[in-house]
Amino acid sequence: MNNQYDVAVIGGGIVGSMTARTLSQYRLRILVIDRAYDVGECATKANSGVLYPGFHHREGSLKGLSCVGGNRMYDTICRELGVPMRRVGSLYAAFGPEGEKLLKKKYERGLANGTPELQILSGDEARRLEPGLSGDVVRALYTPFTGIISPFKLAVNTALSAAQNGVEFLFDTAVTGIRPADEKRRQQKGEPDLQDMEGPVELLTTGGSVFTRFVVNAAGDGAAGIEAMVKPQELVVKPRRGQFFIFDKQKAEAPVLSHVLYQAQEKDEGGTLIAPTIDGNIIAGPTSEDVRTYDNTDTTEEGLAHVERVAKKILPGIDMGSVITSFAGVRANITNVEKEQKDFVVRRSSGFMVSLLGIKNPGMTAAPYLAQKVTEELVKLGMPLEPNPDYDPVLREQKPFLQESPERQAALYREDPRYARVICRCEKITEGDILHVLRSPLPPRSLNGFKKRLRTGMGRCQGGFCTARIVEIFCRETGCRPEEFMKSRDRSPVVKGRIRDAEGMEE
């Protein structure tokens, strides 16, 4: 890999990957840099998996427009990328007069932002749509537009599509500084004013230097820090944590929940929702609390109790005994702008950089729209838009063996009988599937990487059966030692070596 690029995208989350894919439609050398081991390791993998309808956000805000605009783009994107998505619809519920006022406000916002097919339903009408809905709900705002999707599959497939179209990826690499690429400018007296400067620039990273004409700063929790390298910061961005429960898979013949359920914030509900997931589970959350550092993805007793309370309030029949796991994610939250005025920030940071700041909910929904907006901003900075004749939006992807058609199964089995050896029996993933993803342009490099691509470890047994087998296969295929295989990133080894070492033994 050479280190001269037209665009360097800092951050391989859903926004960075989507932007890279959008840019790969043009003749540009593009590099995505992420400090984690994989794409989508932060807020991208720790959200509710909901494509928001757009009525939550202030009329005409970038949040609102990008939410509705982005959401609309997902039918095509999901088809192109082979990512399952279903528009299950949502109900925003009010339990009393306060809630009804808020509901009316959301209705107006939805109309202004372009949310299609909005309807205000009575409590009974809502319960006809969703029988498990609490009897105390008096009114609900309904739209069929709200969708559910797997954030992991979306992130990985978006990145794979970008890679298929020539985008390069650099992982385990953090950007530590930016300076002019030009020797002359660097030697000028005083600090160079990066803000007005044009590229090319040199990105200093933990993995060496990267030279690039343009930079997209989609670094999520690191975005403010990256932008601060080129311009003074007026926004204060702080970590905000959200905790979730995941429940076991629903029975197809008797589902407990079919729609995404929101609640009007009459008491302390926060933005906590409960929703079906595209894989058949149920997810509830998030909470919303400030934490000191971005790596604080702890769950807490209070937080999980809050999610339980709010979930039971709107769906009294939810069985807490069917919880299979809980987790938390941290998003970048702008704190020095008042809540009602707070919005996504997509802006020119300097003559070579466009930054995205404060991208929290509805970030995933908005990602395709934001990617186009970033492209427009780059064009204003002088980026050429010559079409890439080899661009192919369609990702040719293989499904896991046990989900394929009988004809494909027969062909795959002939290719390698290990396609029939079940490794993750909860999610029905086989050794052939594991070997297949290891051969992809963006192979998993950690246990979480397999989880994102194949759902290993996400089922009932939560990795009890498959983990040791995956460690063994990975070490066999890559030659790495067991203690070098990480769960997520550096210094998170799944095991600590071998019980019996081969070296230095007697016969």
Added chain:
Amino acid sequence: MLKEWKNNGVMFYDVAVVGGGPAGMAAAVSARENGAGSVVMLERDQRTGGVLNQCIHDGFGVFEFGESLTGPEYALRWKRIFDSSGAVCMCNAAVINMEKVSGSPAADGDVAAGAGRAGGSGDFRVAGGSGGSGDSDDSGIAADSFSFRLTVSSVEHGLCYILCRAVIMAAGCRERSAGQLKIPGARPAGVMTAGAAQYMMNVKNLKPGLSAVILGTGDVGLIMARRMTLEGIRVKMIVGTEPSGLMRNYIQCVKDLRIPLRFGCTVSKISGRKRITGVTVSSVNEKGEPVGPGRYIHCDTLIIAAGMIPERELWEDLHTPGVFFCGNVYKSYDTADAVSASGRNAGKAAADWLAGGSGVMDELAVDALNESRRLTAEEAGIISGYMEDFSGRRSLFCIRCPKGCLIKVTDRGAAGAAGNASGLQISGNKCPNGSDYALQEIFSPRRVVTSTVLVADGSLLPVKTSGPVPRDRMADVIEACRRVRLDAGKIAVGQVIIADVCGTGADLISTGEVG
């Protein structure tokens, strides 16, 4: 319908047994012995034995075979019995779906109708196979007499189907996961269930960590406490809300190795952003909820031993005519012996049902074998507070078998007065092993040591000492195991690996097979 399935590789059997562990093997053998006809046993792993393959410790088979065997030995004994039963075994074959075939006797719930249910004379007819030219094998097989269709992912055959008249579910259980416990805190590397850690250590030759806390006082947790300690992993504490393990495991795993054990506690928080750095242990109230600030314990591994859940996702209805459940998929059994008895019952019931009978399983016989001494709350108080009292010269629990007889030892004074040379009177034991154990335990405690040795191809061979060795020599024996590397080649169960290991008088022998 038959034609369509044949093209995808279909096999016909009277009985399909899902799972090749102790329950499945016993069920398959029993079904054959009771005239069920053709029997196929489907095992997901590359060998039979199920969880027994990772249970390298002993204590299995005391009722079935009259010996204390290791898990692998018990599994191989059953394999021999299975191999001569006429049942067919498919390994590397995972059942991924099971459905009732409509219009079949089972679908109609017609338990009474005998006609047409049995498959025939007992020789199995295998038709179809991948490639679909099997039309000529039709030879009178009536498609509608097959009640169930199993979809199987088989390394040998690819994706294929099994049509059968009865199914015996012997798929075992899974462990309760850490996620289900909803422990607040981080989700770092290093948190795993006891069974997963056991599989890692004893089969895959992987070291789960360097220092551990074990949450859960059940048998798997206790067994792992000992196994990890013997392999140099520091077990800092075992915590749980209440005692639930077998007495013999408390003695052998906790007391012997002086591992701190606390009841009335739980892990209330996990710390560590990448790999676990420690846990907070808190007391619990009557509802099992953590109270108080708790105490932080540094560790890099958290082992969860929080109970078993039957694996019934493939088929949940316990009362479907023609479907029989045995072993841990049915309920939690304490011993493999009881699991085998349960499998025998299911095989017999399936054969009975196929012949037109009611197919009811008799669990009473199984319950008798399930007799085992569990630690009670009172005893827990004694063990956790005053361990030394217990193997003092007053009373002790025998560990030779799961019954765990409480043996009372009284000093009678003059030698010979009580009929034994030691001058001690021994009572409470239900068999001679108990008095033998009591004397040994008081004067020179001995233990059978079980461990693994490395084979040249990287796999692990389970081993044990041919008899108990002095307890204070256990560490030496384990160290000897660490130094062994066996050449690849055929190794049989019982083969001597090291004669007179460490001069203890016992040999180190293989309890598994290679080649």
